[in-house]
Amino acid sequence: MNDTQRRFADFKKTIYKAVDDEVLRAALRKAVRSFRENRDKALEQFPHVEEQRKILMEKKEEVLTHLDEMIEKFSASAERMGVKVHMAETVHQGQEIIRELVGSKKLIVKGKSITSDELTVNDILEEEDNEVYETDLGEFIVQLLHGKPMHILAPAVNVPKERVAQLFSELAGRELPPDPAELTRFAKDFLREKFFRADIGMSGANAITADTGSIFLIENEGNIRFATNAPPVHIAVVGIEKILPTFADGSLLVEVASRYAGYYAPSYVSIISGPSKTGDIEKVTIWGVHGPREVHVILLDNGRREVARDPLxxxxxxxxxCGACMYECPVYPIVSGYWGHTYMGGIGIPWTALIAGGWEVAAPMAYACTLCGRCREFCPMEIGTPEIVERLREEMTERRYLPDYVKEMAQKVLTKGTPY
Ligand code: SF4
Structure with missing residues (x-):
């Protein structure tokens, strides 16, 4: 068996395992039902979001057309506010910047960030003898399991409360009941101590704005607030595609992303525009009052500029x-995060091929897509994922990332109208 065949075979095995996992299937069925109800209610209550999402699409296009200019503008604005901006063209560069900023023997608390997963931040920090804690409850559970997030908004959707109780009991050194309220309270107390002892807080960003150099962060738990405010240093790892032209556009994104994620409004929106400071005593500026005295933004390219040059x-x-596409996809609710690498679901296919994972890893994912187009129908940004996947499949065939049996099946469909 060659590497390509092995990858497809492994993927198939994983998918079959997910299909047989009754707990996962039941959790996803429930998640899909409640997500759809919540999203429909949120969109019905705030019909202007329809207009807002179209404006946001225009803003995104504007940024991608002038990406270098926007990066410069954001950097100048952020530095004016006292933020240190670091440009990382590659994963390696990003990792080196983090190693240098963090050093070793530090305690780090993290808010959920897929962009930091691109840099395998937890692994490189632990390699340098640092202690790292994910603070989003779902991500914390996934970290303790040494597992993989199953959804971008609900990473531990597949873990039953009994398993969480077992994990937390080991950590607590005493028996904890499988009661969600009690388990949440334990996690809160455990992490609260870490927030205030941490040397560094890390986050991603939902958006950053070029005119003010601000970082927008959306959440419900309140952990991102603590992680970005309690430690003396905050490091945000942000993909360059997250730039929006203005502060007002950042607010626009908050509304669109929240409503499409099924919320009337998120519990918390943090907007960070520089380190904490005061001039209250004789107008002398002192950095680091109740919040961090240092804020760093690592802007990550890792293939994004090249992708931005391609019209499709x-x-x-x-x-x-926002995660909306995943709940509407016919494949995702059956296989969840197993259908992914760092990025998951249908939209995860191009992100895996071109940004985080590589063509070989993305090939089996691409062939699990039905190209039905429901993701595009429900996507606030009208992303043509099926067209992108078709294009990638063509390239995968040319680059020989397909095992022969897939090619034979495709040929049979073309000549006989059936793969069998
Ligand atoms: S592809 Fe569209 S629907 Fe899916 S997460 Fe992105 S913006 Fe949301």
Whole structure:
């Protein structure tokens, strides 16, 4: 068996395992039902979101057309506010910047960030003898399991409360009941101590704005607030596609992303425009009052500029990670995050091929897509994922990332109208 055949075979095995996992299937069925109800209610209550999402699409296009200019503008604005901006063209560069900023023997608390997963931040920090804690409850559970997030908004959707109780009991050194309220309270107390002892807080960003150099962060738990405010240093790892032209556009994104994620409004929106400071005593500026005295933004390219130059592929950079497409996909609710690498679901296919994972990893994912087009229908950014996937499949065939049996099946469909 060659590497390509092995990858397809492994993917198939994983998918079959997911299909047989009754707990996962039941959790996803429930998640899909409640997500759809919540999203429909949120969109019905705030019909102007329809107009807002179209404006946001125009803003995204504007940024992608003038990406270098926007990066410069954001950097100048952020530095004016006291933020240190670091440009990372590659994963390696991003990792080196983090190693240098963090050093070793530090305690780091993290808010959920897929962009930091692109840099495998947890692994490189632990390699340098640092202690790292994910603070989003779902991500914390996934970290303790040494597992993989199953959804961008609900990473531990597949883990039953009994398993969480077992994990937390080991950590607590005492028996904890499988009661969601009690388990949440334990996680809160455990992490609260870490927030205030941490040397560094890390986050991603939902948006950053070129005119003010601000970082927008949306959440419900309140952990991102603590992680970005309690430690003396905050490092945000941000993909360059997250830039929006103005502060007002950042607010626009907050509304669109929240409503399409099924919320009337998120519990918290943090907007960070520089380190904490005061001039209250004789007008002398002192950095680091109740919040961090240092804020760093690592802007990550890692293939994004190249993608932005392609008229079809650039659409994938519009993604605001609302998660709506995954709940409408016929494949995702059956296989969840197993259908993914760092990025998951249909939109995860181009992100895996072109940004985080590589063509070989993305090939089996691409052939699990039905090309039905429901994702595009429900996507606030109207991303043409099926067209992108078709294009990638063509390239995968040319680059020989397909095992022979897939090619034979495709040939049979073309000549006989059936794969069998
Ligand atoms: S592809 Fe569209 S629907 Fe899916 S997460 Fe991105 S913006 Fe949301």
């Amino acid at each position: 592929l650039r659409q994938m950079l519009y993604c605001i990670r």
